[in-house]
Amino acid sequence: MRQHLFNADNIERYRDEMTRGVTAVADHVATVTGPWTGAGVAEVVSRVDDIDLDRPLADMGQALAEVKDVYLDDAVWFHEPRYLAHLNCPVVIPALVAEVLVSSVNSSLDTWDQSAGGTQIERRLVGWTAARIGFDAAGDGVFTSGGTQSNLQALLVARGQAYLAGDADPAEPLAHTAARFRIFASRDSHFSVQKSANILGLGMDAVVTIPTDGRRRMDPWALEQALRDTRAAGLIPMAVVATAGTTDFGSIDPLERIADVCAESGVWMHVDAAYGGGLLVSPRRRHLLAGIERADSVTVDFHKTFFQPVSSSAVIFRDGADLRHVTYHADYLNPRSSAQPNQVDKSLQTTRRFDALKLWLTLRTMGADAIGEYVDAVVDLAQAGYELLRDDADLEVVTAPTLSTLVFRFRPDGVPESVADEVNPGIRRTIAGSGSAVIAGTKVEGRSWLKLTMLNPATTTDDLRAVLDLVRSIGHELLDDLYAPEEVH
Numbered sequence: 001m002r003q004h005l006f007n008a009d010n011i012e013r014y015r016d017e018m019t020r021g022v023t024a025v026a027d028h029v030a031t032v033t034g035p036w037t038g039a040g041v042a043e044v045v046s047r048v049d050d051i052d053l054d055r056p057l058a059d060m061g062q063a064l065a066e067v068k069d070v071y072l073d074d075a076v077w078f079h080e081p082r083y084l085a086h087l088n089c090p091v092v093i094p095a096l097v098a099e100v101l102v103s104s105v106n107s108s109l110d111t112w113d114q115s116a117g118g119t120q121i122e123r124r125l126v127g128w129t130a131a132r133i134g135f136d137a138a139g140d141g142v143f144t145s146g147g148t149q150s151n152l153q154a155l156l157v158a159r160g161q162a163y164l165a166g167d168a169d170p171a172e173p174l175a176h177t178a179a180r181f182r183i184f185a186s187r188d189s190h191f192s193v194q195k196s197a198n199i200l201g202l203g204m205d206a207v208v209t210i211p212t213d214g215r216r217r218m219d220p221w222a223l224e225q226a227l228r229d230t231r232a233a234g235l236i237p238m239a240v241v242a243t244a245g246t247t248d249f250g251s252i253d254p255l256e257r258i259a260d261v262c263a264e265s266g267v268w269m270h271v272d273a274a275y276g277g278g279l280l281v282s283p284r285r286r287h288l289l290a291g292i293e294r295a296d297s298v299t300v301d302f303h304k305t306f307f308q309p310v311s312s313s314a315v316i317f318r319d320g321a322d323l324r325h326v327t328y329h330a331d332y333l334n335p336r337s338s339a340q341p342n343q344v345d346k347s348l349q350t351t352r353r354f355d356a357l358k359l360w361l362t363l364r365t366m367g368a369d370a371i372g373e374y375v376d377a378v379v380d381l382a383q384a385g386y387e388l389l390r391d392d393a394d395l396e397v398v399t400a401p402t403l404s405t406l407v408f409r410f411r412p413d414g415v416p417e418s419v420a421d422e423v424n425p426g427i428r429r430t431i432a433g434s435g436s437a438v439i440a441g442t443k444v445e446g447r448s449w450l451k452l453t454m455l456n457p458a459t460t461t462d463d464l465r466a467v468l469d470l471v472r473s474i475g476h477e478l479l480d481d482l483y484a485p486e487e488v489h
């Protein structure tokens with residue numbers, strides 16, 4: 001029974017089974033010709049549910065053949081050029097090599113005594129990211145499971161700082177004061193801001209929504225006004241969340257102006273760069289993040305615009321000392337007396353993956369510029385897509401892209417909005433069912449729109465043209481069906 005344990009005795013089995021795993025993926029990907037098969041939910045569910053988990057198969061070969069059937073055959077492939085739906089990237093090979101090491105060695109980055117060099121590699125990468133942001137040596141942070149957790153941690157620290165800042169009555173318990181805390185974020189900010197406010201016990205009204213301009217960027221004057229109104233109402237501004245790359249529109253809030261407003265009013269500035277973080281390494285577009293260095297905290301999702309496998313994210317603070325708000329000591333783990341650097345002192349997690357090694361091997365083989373060139377390529381692609389949409393009589397686009405998303409809809413002249421609201425979700429469903437492409441949908445001012453998210457440097461303008469042709473032809477078919485005269489019997 002012990003032959004399955006990863007150890008020196010079983011190294012040949014390890015080599016053999018790992019190779020089988022890699023071969024299964026490689027052989028399969030070589031045959032993939034589209035982002036998805038369009039398989040129905042019922043079909044996939046029953047195939048998975050039919051498996052008897054109490055009767056193991058004879059060997060890895062059989063198990064991998066079964067995985068092909070229940071998973072690979074109908075997987076959604078982010079590396080396919082016509083996968084254009086969500087913020088999922090194709091991944092770089094060095095990071096996949098790192099995944100093997102991360103899982104096999106299985107370091108846990110909570111304490112030095114469980115990870116040693118792993119902890120130091122993460123610390124170097126946190127420092128590297130902080131320097132790219134423009135923070136000085138006081139900058140510090142930690143890798144997290146994703147932007148959602150990064151935003152939560154940033155706001156947890158901001159809550160601690162606001163409580164200590166003096167606006168709050170020191171005799172008043174945090175739970176009381178927290179009911180008066182307010183977070184400011186644009187209407188296009190990520191829902192994890194709302195979720196964090198809820199988790200942090202701030203109540204359901206804690207997020208004040210700030211309007212955006214025509215390019216979907218936070219209006220800094222409206223922010224100033226909202227801060228004044230909040231204070232006048234006896235409430236306490238706790239943090240401003242500026243989004244550097246909104247999930248739907250890829251727009252970047254005016255970071256310099258927001259930093260001025262935050263500095264004047266003494267409010268914590270968090271930049272949610274989960275999406276736009278890749279610009280930190282962009283050879284041509286780093287300037288789009290100007291002002292990010294004035295933030296108190298920053299979220300960066302490496303598993304979006306650094307082409308890393310899920311999970312890989314970080315939250316970085318301008319002053320690492322602020323991380324004390326998440327520090328707890330356990331005698332068995334990280335006692336106060338410990339002289340070793342223990343990352344658990346800075347993290348919401350305890351046991352934690354060594355995701356940092358993926359970015360490390362990426363930087364050590366490809367280099368940061370190569371990643372940045374990928375980012376530039378997808379932003380260029382979105383620009384080309386915008387030009388196609390702008391010149392198309394049947395299609396409307398909300399705004400020119402800053403990053404790599406396009407929100408658009410099929411609406412030829414004379415088609416009422418209510419009809420467009422029916423047709424556009426239908427287009428999306430039909431395309432998904434066909435398996436030839438995957439696109440997303442969203443709502444703008446309550447109306448149904450479609451969305452292309454471009455994160456694949458291998459996608460070409462011809463791919464976009466083909467997908468838009470598909471949108472148009474399906475759109476016209478659906479319109480014809482809607483307007484077709486009743487059949488006469």
Ligand SMILES: *Cc1c(COP(=O)(O)O)cnc(C)c1O
Nearest residue numbers: 146147148190245247272274275
């Ligand atoms: C994706 C995203 C998040 C959430 O990140 P996860 O890694 O999915 O948890 C937060 N903010 C923005 C702007 C995002 O685009």
